Amino acid sequence: MAKEIRLNAFEMNCVGHGTHGLWVHPENTRHRYTELAYWIELARLLERGLFDALFIADVIGTYDVYKGSRDTAVREALQIPNNDPFLVVPAMAAVTEHLAFACTFSTTYEPPFPHARRMSTLDHLTNGRVGWNVVTSYLPNAAANFGLDGMVKHDERYAIADEFMEVCYKLWEGSWEDEAVVRDRERGVYADPAKVHEIAHVGKYFRVLGPHLSEPSPQRTPVIYQAGTSARGREFAARHAEAVFVGGGNVEGVRESIADIRRQAAALGRDPQHVKMFPSCQIIVGRTRAEADAKRAEIQRLLSVEGMLAHYAGSSGFDLSRYQPEEYLEYRDTDHGQTSARRYTQGKRRTAREVIEAIGKLGDGTLFFTCGTPEEVADTLERWIDETGADGFNLSQHLTPRTFADVIDLLVPELQRRGRYRTSYPPGPYRERLLGPGQARLPTGHPGAVYRRAAAVAVA
Ligand SMILES: Cc1cc2nc3c(=O)[nH]c(=O)nc-3n(C[C@H](O)[C@H](O)[C@H](O)COP(=O)(O)O)c2cc1C
Incomplete structure (x- = not known):
């Protein structure tokens, strides 16, 4: 049977995310990113379109490399101003039931302990609908914001990230046993102290005693995303990622990245199909070819x-x-x-x-780009999925909400007609939607799963 296509919306808590200059378009509402209503409307729209997740990018520094200055970035609202991605999630979770939220957080500058607690809190509040896009940060200004003299070297950032993950897994998976929370009103016992454990992590970069301050949430570990495809990035993805945002604009390159990451995941003892693949994608769709071309020309003019x-x-x-x-x-x-x-x-x-x-x-060939009628765009998406082994797309916006609204109103019905898009959400937490019923927790074979208490006892 033909594979269903999944869609994630690629967003950021800012005005100019990836295609710059477009905020001035009269229909673009991105300047409303500071309003809770903006995020609530977006979440409702995406859930109406049966999207898998809203993916929120983030950076923790400004773009000041071009001409040795941040002026272009500030003038054009290029990811500055930029608000926190996590804080908009509870409001969106309150008005949706299924849509998942994957937030970006860098492992390079802030310590793992408070991050692990924030993620657990969100996993509780969303009833198991969160993911974490693990990044290592590429902006020199970010290093300066966290008191460093210069950038941490590329490969060392990934070494820090590996240990950061280990600390988080220990907190999420190993600190609280499944039976720790008893909520026994008769005896006045909320949790059994014998089943709550310190993690006593001592490593090269972090020392964390524990225990984790949050009780186990529906997924425990959030769904782990990753987006870097350097050699070191792929190695990291193969080990940790459950979903990868694959860059690259042609079928051969994306297919090769996907195959390589899955091959490395299998070599590490993981089920390669437990790593879902989402190439970045831009879609312009119109009722007719002429309408699609006109939209494209309008966006190109403002870019x-x-x-x-x-x-x-x-x-x-x-x-x-x-x-x-x-x-x-x-x-x-x-x-x-x-x-x-x-x-x-x-x-x-x-x-x-x-x-x-x-x-x-627009569509410079560095990421998937398609423009046309619903039939034409659907043909292209089907081909990309079938020829690359990807599971869906990470859809970038040009205009908010129009890009997503067009896809939902024009393209989704065409994909549904072809049996290539869900017609309702399956129940359960986010990970179950990716891996199947009964799989809310990290699967065996994932490196985080070895910290589970039951697994540790079985091994001992
Ligand atoms: C689709 C996509 C989304 C990304 N989103 C972010 C992001 O939100 N924040 C960030 O710091 N890096 C982001 N990145 C960059 C990567 O996570 C990674 O840090 C960067 O590509 C450097 O790693 P590499 O050298 O392995 O490519 C993104 C990359 C891609 C392809």
Whole structure:
């Protein structure tokens, strides 16, 4: 049977997320991101469209690499101002029943103990509908905000991330036994002290005694997402991720990334199908080809090349303002994001002028882009899913709420007609929706599962 296509909405608690310059469009409501009503309306819309999850990106520094200044970022609202992704979730959870929320949090600068508690709190409040997008941060300004003299080196960030995960797993999976909470009113015992454990973690980067302050939540460990596809990033994904936001704009590249991560996951003893894959995707859909093309032209007209260049400089480390137009861009390891650094430096050599032209063009080939009628877009999505082994898409917005509303009103019915999209939500927590009934907790084979008490006793 043909695989159902899942959709996640790619969002951020800010004005300019990934396609810059568009906030000025009269229909774009992104400047309302400071209002609770904005998030409530968005969550209701996505649940009406039977989306799997709302994925909220985040950064903890500003983009100040381009021209050695943050001015472009501030002027264009490029991820600054930028509010906290976690704090909008409870309001959205209160008005939805199924939609999941995957929030981004970096393992590089803040310690694991309070983060683990925040995630447990959200997992309780959402009744098991949270995920965590684990990032390691690529902006030098973030390091300065947390008291460091410079960026932590790329691969060391992943080493910190590995230990951060270990601490979290110990807190979520190992600290409280399933039977610890007894709520015995007769005896006045809420929890059995013998079944609540310190974790006594002592490692290279963290020392955490415990116990975890939260009692076990529906999923215990939130669904783990990851998005970096450097060699080290893939290794991290293969070990920890239950869902991966795969970058890359052509079928071959995405298929290769997916196959590689799944191969590495299998080598680590995990079920490779327990790693769900969501390539980034931009969709412009219209009732007719002419309507879709007109929407595309309107968005292209507003797209800010300066904003896109400032974004690219921060995420890749390549400041194109410092290049001569005919100078070639050559790959070099940067301590920014290596996925971004590779974006225009793999395959055919390109000059700075060619890269700038590509960056300023919608659908520049670095992520999946499709524009057309519902039938045309559905054909393309089906092909991408079938040819890459992906499970769905991480859908970026151009205009809020129009991008998502168009997909829900025009594309989703077409996919449903083809049996390629759910017609109702299955019950249960987020992880069950990804892995199947009865699988609310981390599956055996996942590195976090070894910290479960029952598992530890069985091994002893
Ligand atoms: C779809 C997608 C979404 C991402 N979202 C974020 C984010 O919200 N915050 C962040 O700091 N990094 C984000 N990243 C960057 C990665 O998580 C990663 O930190 C970066 O690519 C550097 O890792 P790498 O060198 O392994 O590519 C995202 C990457 C992709 C492909």
